[in-house]
Amino acid sequence: xxxxxxxxxxxxxxxxxxxxxxxxxxxxxxxxxxxxxxxxxxxxxxxxxxxxxxxxxxxxxxxxxxxxxxxxxxxxxxxxxxxxxxxxxxxxxxxxxxxxxxxxxxxxxxxxxxxxxxxxxxxxxxxxxxxxxxxxxxxxxxxxxxxxxxxxxxxxxxxxxxxxxxxxxxxxxxxxxxxxxxxxxxxxxxxxxxxxxxxxxxxxxxxxxxxxxxxxxxxxxxxxxxxxxxxxxxxxxxxxxxxxxxxxxxxxxxxxxxxxxxxxxxxxxxxxxxxxxxxxxxxxxxxxxxxxxxxxxxxxxxxxxxxxxxxxxxxxxxxxxxxxxxxxxxxxxxxxxxxxxxxxxxxxxxxxxxxxxxxxxxxxxxxxxxxxxxxxxxxxxxxxxxxxxxxxxxxxxxxxxxxxxxxxxxxxxxxxxxxxxxxxxxxxxxxxxxxxxxxxxxxxxxxxxxxxxxxxxxxxxxxxxxxxxxxxxxxxxxxxxxxxxxxxxxxxxxxxxxxxxxxxxxxxxxxxxxxxxxxxxxxxxxxxxxxxxxxxxxxxxxxxxxxxxxxxxxxxxxxxxxxxxxxxxxxxxxxxxxxxxxxxxxxxxxxxxxxxxxxxxxxxxxxxxxxxxxxxxxxxxxxxxxxxxxxxxxxxxxxxxxxxxxxxxxxxxxxxxxxxxxxxxxxxxxxxxxxxxxxxxxxxxxxxxxxxxxxxxxxxxxxxxxxxxxxxxxxxxxxxxxxxxxxxxxxxxxxxxxxxxxxxxxxxxxxxxxxxxxxx
Amino acid sequence: xxxxxxxxxxxxxxxxxxxxxxxxxxxxxxxxxxxxxxxxxxxxxxxxxxxxxxxxxxxxxxxxxxxxxxxxxxxxxxxxxxxxxxxxxxxxxxxxxxxxxxxxxxxxxxxxxxxxxxxxxxxxxxxxxxxxxxxxxxxxxxxxxxxxxxxxxxxxxxxxxxx
Numbered sequence: 001x002x003x004x005x006x007x008x009x010x011x012x013x014x015x016x017x018x019x020x021x022x023x024x025x026x027x028x029x030x031x032x033x034x035x036x037x038x039x040x041x042x043x044x045x046x047x048x049x050x051x052x053x054x055x056x057x058x059x060x061x062x063x064x065x066x067x068x069x070x071x072x073x074x075x076x077x078x079x080x081x082x083x084x085x086x087x088x089x090x091x092x093x094x095x096x097x098x099x100x101x102x103x104x105x106x107x108x109x110x111x112x113x114x115x116x117x118x119x120x121x122x123x124x125x126x127x128x129x130x131x132x133x134x135x136x137x138x139x140x141x142x143x144x145x146x147x148x149x150x151x152x153x154x155x156x157x158x159x160x161x162x163x164x165x166x167x168x169x170x171x172x173x174x175x176x177x178x179x180x181x182x183x184x185x186x187x188x189x190x191x192x193x194x195x196x197x198x199x200x201x202x203x204x205x206x207x208x209x210x211x212x213x214x215x216x217x218x219x220x221x222x223x224x225x226x227x228x229x230x231x232x233x234x235x236x237x238x239x240x241x242x243x244x245x246x247x248x249x250x251x252x253x254x255x256x257x258x259x260x261x262x263x264x265x266x267x268x269x270x271x272x273x274x275x276x277x278x279x280x281x282x283x284x285x286x287x288x289x290x291x292x293x294x295x296x297x298x299x300x301x302x303x304x305x306x307x308x309x310x311x312x313x314x315x316x317x318x319x320x321x322x323x324x325x326x327x328x329x330x331x332x333x334x335x336x337x338x339x340x341x342x343x344x345x346x347x348x349x350x351x352x353x354x355x356x357x358x359x360x361x362x363x364x365x366x367x368x369x370x371x372x373x374x375x376x377x378x379x380x381x382x383x384x385x386x387x388x389x390x391x392x393x394x395x396x397x398x399x400x401x402x403x404x405x406x407x408x409x410x411x412x413x414x415x416x417x418x419x420x421x422x423x424x425x426x427x428x429x430x431x432x433x434x435x436x437x438x439x440x441x442x443x444x445x446x447x448x449x450x451x452x453x454x455x456x457x458x459x460x461x462x463x464x465x466x467x468x469x470x471x472x473x474x475x476x477x478x479x480x481x482x483x484x485x486x487x488x489x490x491x492x493x494x495x496x497x498x499x500x501x502x503x504x505x506x507x508x509x510x511x512x513x514x515x516x517x518x519x520x521x522x523x524x525x526x527x528x529x530x531x532x533x534x535x536x537x538x539x540x541x542x543x544x545x546x547x548x549x550x551x552x553x554x555x556x557x558x559x560x561x562x563x564x565x566x567x568x569x570x571x572x573x574x575x576x577x578x579x580x581x582x583x584x585x586x587x588x589x590x591x592x593x594x595x596x597x598x599x600x601x602x603x604x605x606x607x608x609x610x611x612x613x614x615x616x617x618x619x620x621x622x623x624x625x626x627x628x629x630x631x632x633x634x635x636x637x638x639x640x641x642x643x644x645x646x647x648x649x650x651x652x653x654x655x656x657x658x659x660x661x662x663x664x665x666x667x668x669x670x671x672x673x674x675x676x677x678x679x680x681x682x683x684x685x686x687x688x689x690x691x692x693x694x695x696x697x698x699x700x701x702x703x704x705x706x707x708x709x710x711x712x713x714x715x716x717x718x719x720x721x722x723x724x725x726x727x728x729x730x731x732x733x734x735x736x737x738x739x740x741x742x743x744x745x746x747x748x749x750x751x752x753x754x755x756x757x758x759x760x
Numbered sequence: 761x762x763x764x765x766x767x768x769x770x771x772x773x774x775x776x777x778x779x780x781x782x783x784x785x786x787x788x789x790x791x792x793x794x795x796x797x798x799x800x801x802x803x804x805x806x807x808x809x810x811x812x813x814x815x816x817x818x819x820x821x822x823x824x825x826x827x828x829x830x831x832x833x834x835x836x837x838x839x840x841x842x843x844x845x846x847x848x849x850x851x852x853x854x855x856x857x858x859x860x861x862x863x864x865x866x867x868x869x870x871x872x873x874x875x876x877x878x879x880x881x882x883x884x885x886x887x888x889x890x891x892x893x894x895x896x897x898x899x900x901x902x903x904x905x906x907x908x909x910x911x912x913x914x915x916x917x918x919x920x921x922x923x
Contacts, residue, residue: 016855019863020847020870022798022838029797110783208898210802210810211864261800261864262898292803489862651858655900659861662901686807686896694902695893699885 006501006508007714010651014494014513015259024259027214027231028289035216036065038278038288039112041102041119042298043094046130046364046679047143048123050092053102058118063111066282067119068103073277074246082144083151084300084333084367085241088274093126095144095332096366097679098297103278105286128364128679132329133306135173135363143362144332146171154268155335157234158370158464158529173362175334178342180356180414188321188353192312194393200382202728202746203672204304204329207371208663208691211261212290213299215272219279224248226279228255230272233263233487234526238272239518245273246280256517257487264663265370266300268526296684300369301673303336304329305378307345313390317401321353322346326379328360331367336360337375339415340462345379346414348424348460349387349405356414364679370528372660373461373721377667377728381746384457384729389742398733399437399456402619403428406458420612423643423707424460427619430641430703431456437621437639445738451628452636453738456621459725463718464529465610469522470539472500472547474602476593478571478586479510482543485521486536490720491652495533496540498648499713503544504551505568506585522607530718533648534614537713539606547604554592554599555583614709614717618642620661620726624734628757631750633669633735635696641703645717650704657723658700664727666692672747767831771796772840778827786830787811787822790837798838798867802896809895812868813837819875821894838867841874850874850912859908861899869895873909882913 018024055067069089076086090101102119106112127141134140189195215230226248232238235257243250260267271288279286290299306327312320324345328336342358371377391401406424413419431437440454471483482500486492493513501508515521524536548568555573556563559581567576574582592599623637640661647653670690674682683689708715728746736742741756754760762781769776771794778793790796790813799822802810806821813822814836841848847855850870854860859869869892876883876891883891888909889902897905 010858012855012858013860015863016860017847017851019860019866020838020851020854021842022796022867024863025797026800026864028801029791031792031795110781208896209862209864210808210896210898211800211862212802260862261802262862264898289801292805292808491861655858655861655904658901658903659899660901663898685805686803687805691896691898692901693893693896694889694906697902699903699906700901 006498007648011649027229027258030216030229032285035285035287036105037109037112038286039104039116040100041116043099043101045123046097047126047128048094051122051124054120058115061115063107064115066105130363130679132327132361135361143173143364157526175362176360178339178358183353185321185323185353185355189312192320193315194390195312196386196389197310200307200744202305202378202381205671206301207264207266209262212295214289215275216287217276217279218285221283225252231260232257233528234268235518237526238269241269242273242276254519260489264372293684297681302371303368307382309382311386317396317404319351319405322351324356326358329363330360331365333367335368341375341379343413343415344376345383372724376725380459380725381728385732388733399432420710422615423705424617426705426707427617427641431619431621434639436637450625451738452625453734454623455730455733455737457726457729458619460617461721462615463613464531466525467609468524468535468539469607470543472543472604474589476589478589482513486524486532487527489527492532495648499540500544506571530720534712534718535610538608541713543604543606547602550602612711614712616718616722618722620730622730622734626738631753638700643705643707644719645709645712646706646715647704648716653719654702656719657702660723661700662692662697664724668728668731669747769835771835782828784827786825786827789827796837796839809868810865812871849915853908853912857904857908859904865897877913
């Protein structure tokens with residue numbers, strides 16, 4: 001086993017001081033001279049034709065500079081009309097409550113707010129379809145004009161699965177579908193000793209980042225250059241979207257991805273092209289910050305999902321068959337993860353027979369986007385509940401039943417791809433060894449009249465792939481600068497510093513990692529799909545190795561030695577085994593950057609393509625307490641094991657696991673975007689959209705499992721996403737352990753528990 | 761246009777005068793006029809705590825306080841915690857425990873921790889969780905934030921009163 005100096009050590013955030021002092025700059029902190037403030041008029045209708053927009057009263061308000069509608073904006077290509085990103089403001093019809101209809105630009109925010117209310121719009125209501133199952137029926141009204149071409153470029157950033165997806169032939173609300181099959185499911189069910197068949201529902205929920213969407217754009221008419229300060233997980237993707245929409249070459253666009261106040265898949269590209277278009281229209285800087293209301297009604301939340309699932313198991317715990325129909329409610333534009341959902345529901349365990357169909361269905365609700373492991377928590381709620389129910393029906397241990405069937409390296413996914421090295425079995429074993437799981441059957445089952453139970457569930461995420469690049473430079477004083485283009489959302493810059501430190505043998509405090517903007521930084525894909533460290537980390541490692549090789553060549557010449565005999569350690573390059581024959585980085589800097597230097601500057605280059613995923617698995621256990629009079633659930637303890645491949649920074653990895661698990665608990669118990677029967681969001685604020693607070697959740701015990709990935713730096717694999725996935729199933733399984741009833745709808749609210757108990 | 765008012769604050773020990781419309785919030789004035797942008801707006805309705813400030817010794821959600829209501833007040837924002845280039849014990853502890861991720865909630869979270877430790881220097885875990893229950897964090901799951909506040913409490917007990 002390799003011994004590392006700094007890889008694998010818990011390292012505090014390189015940008016920590018800026019964040020605890022309030023100095024970090026987020027997009028909303030940007031103030032420019034002469035800047036106008038933007039507010040959007042949002043649709044009060046789920047589906048309607050826009051007959052007339054009268055902005056005269058708004059324009060008459062002192063301080064209002066301009067009111068903009070779709071007529072003032074670049075027309076999207078006809079074939080891109082089905083994409084949310086192409087419709088900057090509604091064109092002729094509005095297809096969801098909260099859709100932007102018109103933009104007001106004013107010299108201050110309160111004037112803009114006042115003016116929005118003065119815009120008069122005449123709508124002609126059209127039939128709206130809100131439920132995805134109803135929307136699939138042949139006689140359902142169409143949520144929107146038929147989709148002609150679906151732009152999947154953003155979704156690809158999250159997971160690289162693109163198989164067997166079919167567009168729909170006839171006009172219908174089914175935007176796409178995927179089918180997977182293996183063996184003969186009817187034969188499989190005939191061989192089963194128990195069959196469970198249920199329908200599972202999980203709610204539309206929001207990423208819930210605390211920083212609302214924010215963008216400031218400044219178009220310079222004279223130079224044709226555009227500068228954009230924005231909150232994004234993917235600044236290059238934003239640049240590309242702006243270029244595509246506004247027909248501005250990428251050389252003229254500088255996107256500065258500032259410190260990001262949380263993204264979780266929800267902050268890729270949304271309002272940036274619109275804000276840029278507005279700035280170009282008026283020739284002044286424009287600032288648009290979402291209110292929380294804007295963010296809840298009009299961003300890109302996580303889809304509602306309905307899963308019809310049938311599974312069979314034999315008395316010895318062998319699985320026989322799975323039949324699944326997975327329906328994601330995509331809202332008014334395509335964007336739901338049908339393919340990946342179809343793969344994951346049949347991809348955790350080796351089912352000899354399977355038949356899975358997955359659908360992405362359009363309705364008149366806000367269109368969805370990615371969330372941490374998009375689509376995974378929905379299908380995992382179903383399959384991981386079934387695993388428990390089948391084991392229970394057969395009197396088997398639920399953990400052992402999972403371990404017996406769990407996928408490993410070489411096993412086939414429903415898509416017929418095979419798994420590389422993965423750590424599902426190891427995560428299950430970690431749960432088995434945990435104090436929490438070991439206390440099953442020993443802990444009290446009742447306390448003060450409240451019933452207690454323990455449950456577990458597993459889950460996994462295939463992971464994203466995108467090419468990446470990085471530079472590593474030697475500065476004049478012998479310190480090191482690492483330049484990347486990936487927006488740091490999870491502590492990746494800290495891990496990049498560790499990688500450069502390890503490869504160059506330079507102390508961490510002499511390394512600075514810089515995230516450049518799109519005009520200065522080497523390309524990186526979006527920070528999504530648990531892939532930043534997995535891809536950009538490889539590029540940084542390669543760049544550091546390249547820089548080291550350059551240093552070895554120079555040092556070898558100075559020391560009259562062979563470059564192959566060099567080593568880099570303690571901030572100097574030396575001949576192996578001869579500590580007296582060495583040359584410090586500071587000296588090397590002098591002879592590569594000083595006046596009259598003999599050697600060229602040292603600049604290492606790393607550029608990688610990423611072709612092989614490194615799926616990340618987790619297994620979690622929890623103990624809950626249920627009040628059978630009120631239906632209230634308290635989470636008492638939680639244990640999360642996750643395979644990190646190799647934890648480059650265990651402090652960051654544990655933080656990711658705890659954060660993702662807590663979001664999962666929110667999905668399990670509280671978080672649900674509620675729509676009325678006209679398609680209006682009923683809970684557009686943090687008071688009614690209930691996310692977990694510190695008082696709601698227990699301390700989360702973490703266990704980092706390390707099954708090295710094939711391609712990741714030092715064997716690391718994606719970490720960000722898996723932890724959110726299994727909570728709803730783990731809680732549902734613990735609840736059945738506590739009170740003997742099964743809840744099939746998440747979030748598992750008190751009302752749903754009381755219904756399951758037959759009390760209401 | 762509304763008639764503007766002159767208001768005076770002492771912010772982080774420094775006197776400030778601002779000339780503002782009376783319907784503006786304390787958060788807006790501190791961010792936009794005083795240009796102290798450490799306090800954040802996450803919701804505008806007092807539900808998330810990202811805008812927390814300490815006003816006359818009490819933790820407030822500054823997005824809900826009208827600026828004139830705080831006329832004459834002593835206000836502490838995140839920018840006022842570090843002294844002479846030295847981080848406050850809470851700031852140090854938030855970094856050391858890994859309590860900082862995206863950082864957006866952190867100014868408010870640290871001030872909520874300060875308001876707690878100022879009145880209760882050795883809180884229990886339950887007391888810490890209750891004290892920050894009005895401050896939402898979406899990244900950390902709170903575990904390391906709770907550890908940080910407990911650690912800062914211990915450090916200040918050891919070293920004497922908090923600055």
